[in-house]
Structures are given as C-alpha cells and as structure tokens.
Amino acid sequence: MSTRRIFAQPARYAAIAPYLWMVLFFLVPFGFVLKISLSQTAIAQPPYVPVFDFSEGWIAIKAAFAQLSFDNFRLLISDSLYISSYLRSVVVAVTSTLILLLIGYPIAYGMARLPQRWQPIAMMLVIVPFWTSFLIRIYAWINILQHDGLLNKILLALHLVSSPVVWLSTDSAMYLGIVYSYLPFMILPLYATLSKMDPSLLEAASDLGSSPLQAFWLVTFPLSLPGVGAGALLCFIPIIGEFVIPDLLAGSGSMMIGQTLWLEFFTNKDWPVAAAAAVALLVLLVPPLLLYDRLQRRTLEGAK
Amino acid sequence: MARRIGRISPFNITALALGLAFLYLPIVILVIYSFNASRLVTVWGGWSLRWYHEFFNDRAMLDAAWMSLRVAAVSATIATLLGTLAAVGLVRGERFRGRTLFSGMLYAPLVMPEVISGLSLLLLFVALNAERGFWTVTIAHTTLTMCFVTVVVQSRLASLDRSLEEAAMDLGCDPVQAFVRVTLPLILPAIAAGWMLAFTLSLDDVVIASFTTGPGSATLPIRIYSEVRLGVKPEINAICTMVIALIAVLIVIASLASKLSSSQGETAAPL
Numbered sequence: 202m203s204t205r206r207i208f209a210q211p212a213r214y215a216a217i218a219p220y221l222w223m224v225l226f227f228l229v230p231f232g233f234v235l236k237i238s239l240s241q242t243a244i245a246q247p248p249y250v251p252v253f254d255f256s257e258g259w260i261a262i263k264a265a266f267a268q269l270s271f272d273n274f275r276l277l278i279s280d281s282l283y284i285s286s287y288l289r290s291v292v293v294a295v296t297s298t299l300i301l302l303l304i305g306y307p308i309a310y311g312m313a314r315l316p317q318r319w320q321p322i323a324m325m326l327v328i329v330p331f332w333t334s335f336l337i338r339i340y341a342w343i344n345i346l347q348h349d350g351l352l353n354k355i356l357l358a359l360h361l362v363s364s365p366v367v368w369l370s371t372d373s374a375m376y377l378g379i380v381y382s383y384l385p386f387m388i389l390p391l392y393a394t395l396s397k398m399d400p401s402l403l404e405a406a407s408d409l410g411s412s413p414l415q416a417f418w419l420v421t422f423p424l425s426l427p428g429v430g431a432g433a434l435l436c437f438i439p440i441i442g443e444f445v446i447p448d449l450l451a452g453s454g455s456m457m458i459g460q461t462l463w464l465e466f467f468t469n470k471d472w473p474v475a476a477a478a479a480v481a482l483l484v485l486l487v488p489p490l491l492l493y494d495r496l497q498r499r500t501l502e503g504a505k
Numbered sequence: 506m507a508r509r510i511g512r513i514s515p516f517n518i519t520a521l522a523l524g525l526a527f528l529y530l531p532i533v534i535l536v537i538y539s540f541n542a543s544r545l546v547t548v549w550g551g552w553s554l555r556w557y558h559e560f561f562n563d564r565a566m567l568d569a570a571w572m573s574l575r576v577a578a579v580s581a582t583i584a585t586l587l588g589t590l591a592a593v594g595l596v597r598g599e600r601f602r603g604r605t606l607f608s609g610m611l612y613a614p615l616v617m618p619e620v621i622s623g624l625s626l627l628l629l630f631v632a633l634n635a636e637r638g639f640w641t642v643t644i645a646h647t648t649l650t651m652c653f654v655t656v657v658v659q660s661r662l663a664s665l666d667r668s669l670e671e672a673a674m675d676l677g678c679d680p681v682q683a684f685v686r687v688t689l690p691l692i693l694p695a696i697a698a699g700w701m702l703a704f705t706l707s708l709d710d711v712v713i714a715s716f717t718t719g720p721g722s723a724t725l726p727i728r729i730y731s732e733v734r735l736g737v738k739p740e741i742n743a744i745c746t747m748v749i750a751l752i753a754v755l756i757v758i759a760s761l762a763s764k765l766s767s768s769q770g771e772t773a774a775p776l
Contacts, residue, residue, distance in 0.1 A: 208674070217594075219607075332752055344535055448734075486616070
C-alpha cells in the first residue's frame with residue numbers, strides 16, 4: 202500500500218464530524234423548508250399545520266403525502282405581488298451587473314497595467330473593503346446621501362442644484378449601494394484574466410496596424426470574456442437574493458424577492474408562503490449557478 | 506515596443522484612482538464624523554469623543570456588542586476546526602462514498618441567499634423546540650462560515666507538496682503524526698486566515714442572525730440595523746469606527762503572521 206493510501210484513511214475519518222454537521226444543519230433544515238412550503242397556513246405557534254408525523258409510521262406518511270398542498274406555490278404564481286418581486290429581483294440584478302461591469306472593467310484594466318510590484322498592493326486595496334462590514338459600508342452611504350448629507354451640501358455649494366435632492370429611499374441609492382458592495386467581486390475575476398494576458402498579442406495587433414482602441418476591442422476584450430462571465434455571475438447570483446441593501450436604501454414601493462420573503466415571514470407570519478418563496482428563489486438561482494459551474498470547468502480545462 | 510504598449514496610460518491611472526476613492530471615501534467620511542462634537546451628523550462641531558462616551562454608557566448596545574463578539578469568537582473557532590477537518594477529508598481523503606454530496610453541501614452555502622439559510626435554520630430550531638439565543642446564532646454562523654474556512658484551507662492544502670508528508674511517513678511517522686508535525690504547521694497561515702474570515706463574517710451578519718436569534722439576545726448588527734432604519738445617529742458612527750478598527754487590527758496581525766510563516770518556510774525549505 203502506498204503512503205498516499207495509508208494517509209487517506211484517517212483523512213476520511215476527519216471528514217466525519219463536518220459531514221454530520223452539514224447534514225444536520227444544512228441538509229435537514231432544507232427538508233424542513235420544502236416540507237413547510239407544502240403545508241397549510243395556520244394561526245398557531247408555530248404558524249403552520251405539520252404535514253409529516255413520523256411517529257405514526259409508514260401509513261401516516263403515505264396519508265400525509267395525499268394531503269400535501271401546493272396552494273402556496275399556486276399563490277406565488279397567481280398573486281402579482283410575488284411575480285412583480287421576482288421580476289424586480291431579476292431587473293435589479295441585471296442592471297446592477299451591467300453597471301458593475303462598466304465601472305469594474307476600467308479599474309481591473311488599470312490594475313493589470315500597473316508595474317508588477319504595485320499589483321499586489323492594488324489587489325490588497327480592492328480586497329480590504331470587502332473585509333469591513335458591509336452593513337457599515339451601507340451605513341456610510343446613508344450618512345452621505347441623507348437630506349442634509351455631504352452630497353447635497355456639495356451639490357448646493359457648487360450651485361448644481363437649488364434645493365436638496367432626495368437620494369435616500371430611491372432606486373438610484375439602491376443601485377449605488379449594490380455597486381459599492383459588489384465592486385470587488387467584479388474586479389477580482391476581471392483582473393485575474395487581464396493580468397494573465399500576453400502583452401505580445403497587443404504588440405502584434407499594433408504591428409499589424411490597429412490603433413490602441415481597435416487592439417483593445419479586437420484582442421483584449423474578447424480574451425477577457427471568461428473573466429467578464431465569472432465576474433458578472435459572481436455579482437448577479439447574490440444580488441438576486443439581496444435583502445439588506447434594498448431594504449435600507451430603496452423606497453418602499455416595489456420589493457425584491459428577499460424582502461417579500463422577509464415580510465411574509467416576520468410581518469405576516471405566513472411561514473408556508475415564505476418557505477414556498479424560498480424554494481422558488483432557489484429555482485431561480487439554478488440556471489446562473491449551472492452556467493457559472495460550466496464556465497469554471499471550461500477555464501480549468503483551458504488552463505491545462 | 507513592449508514597453509510602450511505595456512506602459513500605464515493616464516486613463517488607466519485615473520480609473521484606478523477614482524475606483525479606489527469610491528471604495529474608501531465613504532468609510533473615511535464615516536470615521537471622521539464619528540469624532541464630530543455636534544449632534545447633527547452633518548454639521549462639523551469640532552473634534553470630540555462624545556459619541557464613544559455615549560456608546561460605553563448605552564447598556565443595550567454594549568450587551569449586543571458583547572453578544573456579537575462572543576458569537577463571532579465561538580462560531581469562528583468551531584468553524585475553523587470543522588472547516589479544516591473538511592478540507593483535509595476533501596483534499597487528502599481520495600475517493601469516498603458521499604464525497605460529491607459533501608463538497609456540494611460545503612459549496613452551496615457560499616452562494617445561497619442569506620434569507621434562505623436563515624429561514625431554513627430557524628425552521629429546524631423551531632422543529633427541535635430549541636430555545637433561540639446565543640447557541641442558535643452560533644450554530645447558524647458556524648454552518649455558514651465553516652464553508653469559507655474549508656475553501657481557504659483546501660486551496661492551501663491542495664498546493665502543498667505531498668512528498669513532505671510522505672517523507673515523514675517513510676521516516677516512521679504514522680499518518681496522524683505526519684499531519685500534526687509536517688502538514689499542520691505549513692497550513693497554519695491558511696487556518697488563521699480562515700478563522701479571521703469566519704470571525705468578520707459572523708460580526709457582519711444581520712440576516713441569518715435575525716432569523717435565528719430569540720427575543721432579548723440581539724447581536725450588534727441587528728441593533729445597528731434597527732437604529733439605521735430609524736435614521737442616522739452619531740453614536741452608530743462611533744460603533745462602526747470601532748468595528749472597522751478591530752477588523753483593521755486583525756488584518757494587520759494576519760498579514761504579519763503570514764509574512765512570518767512564509768519567511769520561516771523559506772529558511773526551512775533548504776533543510
């Protein structure tokens with residue numbers, strides 16, 4: 202037996218504790234979400250009618266299956282509140298991803314063009330804000346954006362506006378908050394592909410007569426597409442389920458799906474509908490996740 | 506030719522400078538205004554520590570801060586232990602039954618919206634009839650952050666030279682000894698980074714904590730969040746500044762530790 206195989210045995214034992222932990226606190230809770238999403242709402246504590254009662258054995262389980270209710274899912278697709286919040290989540294995620302790409306690309310490009318010894322420092326500077334609490338970063342913007350905040354003061358002093366502009370509780374404030382919070386997620390994958398690019402390709406393009414702009418558009422940009430895809434999905438996926446940023450910065454008009462789920466759960470105490478909304482939100486996330494997985498695989502294969 | 510094309514243009518510099526200013530200015534402004542003497546958050550009334558004083562006399566806030574620090578320290582420690590074990594199993598365990606499910610369960614929470622993680626854990630705790638408070642939040646944070654620890658430790662472990670462990674075993678160590686004496690010291694910086702990441706993630710979380718905590722045991726982010734919904738308060742600036750300072754200190758310690766261990770690694774390598 203090779204030493205490698207001998208080593209593998211205790212390594213597998215090491216996995217037992219985390220394995221059990223994840224089954225108990227990740228997989229099982231998930232079963233509960235599914236189960237409750239299929240049960241009826243009740244005015245009780247906890248506020249739902251249990252559908253499974255394992256203590257009564259197999260026959261009871263079969264009877265329970267007959268009682269499963271898809272009412273909550275039916276409600277999700279018939280009530281315009283849910284449909285519009287799903288749509289809003291998608292629209293907000295797509296729009297913010299595009300803005301992030303427009304802002305993040307030049308920054309990542311600038312980083313990749315820095316002298317070699319400056320690049321790790323620039324990368325550190327981009328990562329550090331990610332370590333500071335994102336709640337604090339959103340709060341920092343509330344400070345600036347409020348009615349008599351710094352932004353309005355500057356705009357008034359420059360005579361760009363004649364009276365204070367309402368920034369808070371608007372969609373622009375929300376987009377600003379999202380872009381601010383997710384910028385590192387966009388910059389880092391872009392920088393990773395841009396910094397690996399062979400500069401002689403640009404030389405070749407310029408020798409063949411293209412202007413710097415042409416060279417960028419015909420050579421650099423197409424080669425950076427894997428980074429664009431990775432960055433876009435890394436932002437798009439979490440933004441879809443975002444709760445805190447739209448709750449603090451956007452107006453109370455239309456809600457994203459995360460906010461709707463929160464409202465159903467905490468305010469309306471309708472746990473089954475909240476659970477159904479969670480299941481539906483997960484389904485919404487499956488296509489971008491699969492896409493991301495495929496992209497990562499292709500990048501890995503390309504690297505080999 | 507290469508120099509001319511590879512050179513950084515004024516456009517690049519501007520983009521980079523504006524980007525970094527965008528990332529840092531709001532935080533700098535927040536920190537400066539935390540030392541503002543005026544009650545109005547926007548009027549500068551001179552330097553003062555008034556709002557820090559206010560925080561240290563605010564019983565509810567102090568309790569929340571203490572709760573958060575405890576949750577973060579305990580959950581980060583359990584998460585680091587479990588996450589490191591998981592990474593060892595994934596990288597060194599070769600193939601075993603249920604490996605795909607295992608790695609799937611460890612990756613899913615990284616992309617799962619927090620509202621769903623929080624909701625599902627709460628439903629579990631309700632079904633178990635567990636009393637909600639310190640331990641439920643700690644378990645929830647451990648579950649989320651151990652996945653981050655696993656990723657960090659896993660990548661370090663995968664890049665490690667396996668011949669070192671094999672040499673130790675050829676020299677008579679059993680696998681556990683080889684791991685403890687050879688592998689563990691080499692992955693220690695990654696383990697430390699994982700702990701810090703877990704700590705800061707726990708200290709930052711509002712959503713999962715809101716779902717899994719019970720009445721009377723709010724964490725600091727939950728308190729900050731409910732205050733912020735009511736409007737800006739100078740005291741919050743002071744609290745945020747202290748949290749930023751704490752995290753900055755941790756980052757400095759971590760980067761010093763990793764520098765120290767990498768220089769040790771260089772001197773150790775020729776032996």
